[in-house]
Amino acid sequence: MTFNVTEVLEIPIGVGDITVERLLYFVFILALGVAVAKVVSINVRRALAERLPVNERELLAKLVYYGIIVWAFVVALPQLEFDLSGLLVAGGIAGLVIGFASQSVVSNLISGLFLMFEHPIRIGDNINVADVSGSVEDIRVLSTVIKTYDGIYIRIPNEKVFTSNITNYVHNPARRFTYEIRIRYADDANAAIRIAKEVIETHPFALKNPAPSVFVDNLGDNSVNLTAYIWAPARNWWDVRTDLLWKIKVALEENGIEIPFPQRTVRFADGLEVKGRPGEKNE
Amino acid sequence: MFGRYRGTFRRECGDILVEAETVDGLLTYRRRCEGQTFERILVSNTGEVVINPVEPVNLPREITDFLLVEFSPMMIEPGASRTVYLKFPVEIGVFVESARDIEVLDVFAFGTQKYTLYGSPTNGVIARWYRSAVYPEIPQVDPFREGVMELSIQNTCREWVEVSRVVFESTDMKIYYGDFVAATATMKLLTRTMAETDFVDAPLRPGMVKSVELYTARKIPAIDRGYLMEWGFS
Secondary structure: OOOOHHHHHOOEOOOOOOEHHHHHHHHHHHHHHHHHHHHHHHHHHHHOOOOOOHHHHHHHHHHHHHHHHHHHHHHHHHHHOOOHHHHHHHHHHHHHHHHHHOHHHHHHHHHHHHHHHHOOOOOOOEEEEOOEEEEEEEEOOOEEEEEEOOOOEEEEEHHHHHHOOEEEOOOOOEEEEEEEEEEOOOOOHHHHHHHHHHHHHHOOOOOOOOOOEEEEEEEOOOOEEEEEEEEEEOOOHHHHHHHHHHHHHHHHHHOOOOOOOOOOOOOOOOOOOOOOOOOOOOO | OOEEEEOOEEEEEOOEEEEEEEEOOEEEEEEEEOOEEEEEEEOOOOOEEEEEEEOOOOOOOOOOOEEEEEEEEEEEOOOOEEEEEEEEEOEEEEEEEOOOOEEEEEEEOOOOOOEEEEOOOOOOEEEEEEEOOOEOOOOOOOOOOEEEEEEEEEEOOOOOEEEEEEEEEHHHOOOEEOOOEEEEEEEEEOOOOOEEEEEEOOOOOOOOEEOOOHHHHOOOOOOOOOEEEOOOOO
């Protein structure tokens, strides 16, 4: 029995006049398109590595990637005797069917495109969205990937991201944080304010303007409560916050100003009889 | 200390020590400044170490490209122009250069740094902050701590304008060194709240050497377009 490749290639697959050869052509063109798309998008990423911010670079690379794949698909379609003009005619009905069937997918896709162009979040931003806090690892066409501060990977569908309240902690260049500092009533609050301001002034990233503010906020049960408002670059505020508080505490203590313990003054109506003092005999 | 060095060398200026010496057969770059030490082993046959002043926006960590110099307020008449001298902070950059490439090895500086926000917290920019007096002539400076900036201010609007700060994009900065570190800049006042600033690529005195820029060494393409101060200058 002889095996003729040409004959095999000419076998119809049972759909219209499409033969195995044409099907293979279709698959080949599509595979070639995916391969070219990958190579080109990787090179786009490399070429723009230090020229564009991560977000723009990723968006451009993805546009190039999917653009080439769509182009390959359109080029390959005639192999399946697929008439694009027919697609236009059938588009209305097919669109309805596909629309109902892939409602959530399309919704995620459209949300993803809006996210990419509107830029409420960017790759690397620290955000809170849909009760998830972390840094944005990737904004994909259908989903957004977040790495939580514990290092856990979370994928959120773009529709959920787009329709949720997004808190972007680093969208603005600067942000403010607050300390509450408690000192004893016996301590000089003005001196405490001066010392705290001096410590804040020494930190490079505690911004000069807007100027930090330290003031007596309220008189508490056990302490005079000072509040410090400090502005820092949004991307460095956590480092500044963790760095400064202890320095302020140390500086205050070095100047004899201490953080008080809770205390109560107790008065006994009939006086207080203390038994068992040292030197007393028990009866 | 500023200049080019090949192989082993040792330069000591006050509290700064910069050297490249052979330790256990390995060429080692070492820097000591204000009690802090930095070391790197250099594997190089033909490379040179270049030490020069660089754009002062890298320490303690690189977070911005902007430099804001605050000075005593000046009232400037409509149409008037004047050249004054300011001081700006100096950071010292160490590069390793070969025939094919240049790379940043180390950046250090004396003293502390301070940053500020120029503009509003929603759309302003973080900038390295520095306070300077205004000098009619080139002031005396320690070349390892401060540089001299020749600033030509031109008021092109029809009103008196008060100026007490100037913001630059450091990617435009052209630094020259010789007996002292210098940069030449311009500030054109467009309205009462807007001004255009830029650096001039020219030495303040003949014979000064142009510094290798960090942005060139880091291969970060930057367009020299100046900076538009949109949030006032007083």
